[in-house]
Amino acid sequence: MLQLLLDQLGELPGLRTRRMFGEYCVYLDDKPVAFVCDDLLYVKPTPAGEALMQPPVWGRFYDKAKPHLLVSPERWDEREWLRTLLQATAAALPAPRAPATQRRRARGRDQP
Template sequence: MSTRAETVEFLTDQLSALPTIRSRKMFGEYCLYCDDKPVAFVCDDELFVKPTDAGREYLGDPDEAPAYPGSKLYFRVSGDRWEDREWLTALIDLTAAALPAPKPKKPRK
């Protein structure tokens, strides 16, 4: 089962206070980017945030699960938390701040 576009539209709308939030479709699922950093995946209409120490502290006792078969563990954010725009925005913002800057792309030949 793949993620519905409406799910990603809802999440990006909830995160619209972050000016650099964007999504990209990947293999029927989606990746959410903030400051050009991949911060979360939306798989099967579920939100999986990249694990960071700051995110773990913010969440307290996070629900950890693979985003897709064979993936490492991510913080699964239940759908009822998506409604809290400020809470969700803070989680994604602190996750982006904790991740390293993206590597510069190599020029094409």
């Protein structure tokens, strides 16, 4: 199912996936925007994403996870909407933090 999702997203700039917890995390511009778990897409909740998904459908990819916007495979065929949803989510999320080693170097604590 991951390959189907990636085919739908096409050549979206900055798109990559990474295996995580036995499932996959979807990144856009190095921001984790969604998770693919049990053949469902869970998009990080943002006001921009909620506005595009009316009415929003919520789900959790495991019991103690925070609710995420749930996109079932039936909606994956809506290619432009799906791309817009992930782009709007990425735009609404803060920039990723630098790895700890880079932060220490920037503060002058870990000289090479």
